[in-house]
Amino acid sequence: MTLAIDVHQLTRRFGSFTAVDAIDLDVQQGEVFGFLGANGAGKTTAIKMLIGLLSPSGGTARVAGFDVLTQTEEVRRRIGYMSQRFSLYDDLTVRENITLYGGIYGLTDREIRERSDAMIDKLGLASSAKRLVRTIPLGWKQKLAFSVAMLHRPSVVFLDEPTGGVDPITRRQFWEMIYAAAADGTTVFVTTHYMDEAEYCDRLSIMVDGRIAAQGTPVELKSEFGVASIDDVFVQLARPAAAEAGR
Amino acid sequence: MSEPGSPVVVRALSKTFGKTRALDNVSFEVRPGELFGLVGPDGGGKTTLFRILATLMLPDEGSATVLGRDVVKELWEIRARVGYMPGRFSLYPDLTVEENLTFFASVFGTTREAGYELIAPIYRQIEPFKDRKAGALSGGMKQKLALSCALVHRPEILLLDEPTTGVDAVSRREFWDLLGALQTSGLTVVVSTPYMDEALRCQRVALVQKGRLLAIDAPGEVGGRFPGDLYAVRGTPRHALIGVLREFPHAVSVQPFGDTLHYSDARTGLGVAELTAELATWTSARGIHDFDMQPIEPGIEDTFMALMGGVAE
Structure with missing residues (x-):
């Protein structure tokens, strides 16, 4: 079976600085994969290469079965992407945002209409469909942004810190949406600074200074490092690197 | 009655933006x-509160004093004595680390050298x-510089609005270590x-x-406000x-909480063994294996969700 994300020796240099240093990743279809790392470890650079926004300096990456460098359009058609902020247009209403993205993803008018109705209903936003996104609570926005990133039924969805600043109940509802997407076969590639959320992933990789310092299931990683939580694993790996870099 | 010398006294403070009640009859003392920690999700009113305390915004109703001075009538008195670190953009990105510090010192009529002793433990790292x-x-370094800039004029109180948002777990721990050290030296934070x-990491939250303020208490006591018993369940x-x-x-x-689920039951006075047996039977009949449950002490997040009424925003 084709891997959802298949990365070999992927590297990106900026001048003399190596932001991503020969990383390998193999993510199965339908997996919830957590991508952790300290600020500046290279996570964002790696994700930008995986979604075709930045070309690698070396190595290969295939996403949804296509090469990110030579088949960028094929990749883009099969992925969804949600960043912590700026995923939605504040000056458009809930429904207008869905329609806009439906158009960008090349859905037909009928598909857009049907999927908008289903999504608004599922999110409980029926009475807010005509509200400007600016005026709805952050938690609703993030759930809407995730649904919009899933509008064209991508096979892989990238979520970059989707739950930052969100209330604890919404944060958990968000993870239930992630589980539901994974149960439907979508691969979820997610970054977070909440270490309890790292425990919700099927597998994790932890980046330190451009390299992947550890990879495995949460249970494997905790046993490998002999600690009780992923937070402790993260601190063990990232603390020496942080001290060295003066972060 | 407020205790003599309380550095922050907030009385029935309210602020409305359009239809949004950003602060609704908020009272507390530091x-x-x-x-002292203000803990909660974005959009809860924390930033509005800080802006009022930093004399950058006027309240609609109620009153507040900082270091005994009124935030509306004595703003200049307050500004000289407060170190304020806003949530976003508190530094000039086009200036160097050193230039930022020099600039903030000069705005407050002092020099980098005069304030160096206080900021040294933090500034030395950057x-x-x-x-x-x-x-x-990087995010962690920016926060340390912003903290240095907020301290360079030797304030009597620090107001820090979400200094660790978007910062990784390791840098966050280090930042809190620094705040702990500042508090130990006598500064109100x-x-x-x-x-x-x-x-x-706070004395009270x-x-x-x-x-609104759902509760004010020592962090160790907040869990005690959780209604009923709590269990960590695995399966x-x-x-x-x-x-x-x-x-x-x-x-x-x-x-969900980390690698467990936190469960609470509507019935009181039920024995742990009895409840465990009931849930083991219930879950195993529905395809769950490796079932395990243990009673646990509720934490702040458990209480927060319970006080939210179990309903998202």
């Missing part, structure tokens, strides 16, 4: 030398990068955060949501376990 543009610093685990497959437990007729709340 004690001298305290590390001094090797003093010629780097602030915009090119008021700090906000959306990360519930960080509340444990206020849980803030939708413009495989985990995703399915959430749904299976929620269908249990007596379930009040079922929430």
Whole structure:
């Protein structure tokens, strides 16, 4: 079976600085994969290469079965992407945002209409469909942004810190949406600074200074490092690197 | 009555933007030398509160004093004595680390050298990068520089609005170590955060949501406000376990927490063994194996969710 994300020796240099240093990743279809790392470890650079926004300096990456460098359009058609902020247009209403993205993803008018109705209903936003996104609570926005990133039924969805600043109940509802997407076969590639959320992933990789310092299931990683939580694993790996870099 | 010398006294403070009640009749006091936390999600009113305390915004109703001075009538008195670190953009990205510090010192009519002793433990960590543009610093380093800039004029109180938002778990720990050291030296620190685990580092915390304070207490006491008993439940497959437990007729709340689920039951006075047996039978009949449950002490996040009424914003 084709891997959802298949990365070999992927590297990106900026001048003399190596932001991503020969990383390998193999993510199965339908997996919830957590991508952790300290600020500046290279996570964002790696994700930008995986979604075709930045070309690698070396190595290969295939996403949804296509090469990110030579088949960028094929990749883009099969992925969804949600960043912590700026995923939605504040000056458009809930429904207008869905329609806009439906158009960008090349859905037909009928598909857009049907999927908008289903999504608004599922999110409980029926009475807010005509509200400007600016005026709805952050938690609703993030759930809407995730649904919009899933509008064209991508096979892989990238979520970059989707739950930052969100209330604890919404944060958990968000993870239930992630589980539901994974149960439907979508691969979820997610970054977070909440270490309890790292425990919700099927597998994790932890980046330190451009390299992947550890990879495995949460249970494997905790046993490998002999600690009780992923937070402790993260601190063990990232603390020496942080001290060295003066972060 | 407010205690003499309380560095922050807030009385029935309200602020409305259009239809949004950003602060709704908020009252609290911060004690001298305290590390006081305002904990809650974005949009809860924390930033509005800080802006009022920093004399950058006027309240609609109620009153507030900082260091005994009124935030409306005595703003200049307050500004000279407060170190304020706003949540976003508190540095000039085009200036170097050193230039930022020099600038903030000069705004307050002092010099980098005069304030150096206080900021040294923090600034020394970023001094090797003093010629780097602030915009090119990592998240953790930016926060340390912003803290140095807020301290350079030797304030009597620090107001820090979400200094650790978007900062990784390691840099956050280091930042809280620094705040602990500042508090030990006698400085009063008021700090906000959306990360519930960080509340444990404060002497007292206020849980803030939708413009209201849900509770004010020592972090160790907040868990005691959780209604009923709480259990950590495990089972495989985990995703399915959430749904299976929620269908249990007596379930009040079922929430994922790290590698467990936190479960509370509507009935009181039920023995642990009895409840465990009931839930083991219920879950195993619905395809769950490796079932295990243990009673646990509720934490701040458990209480926060319970006080939210179990309903998202």
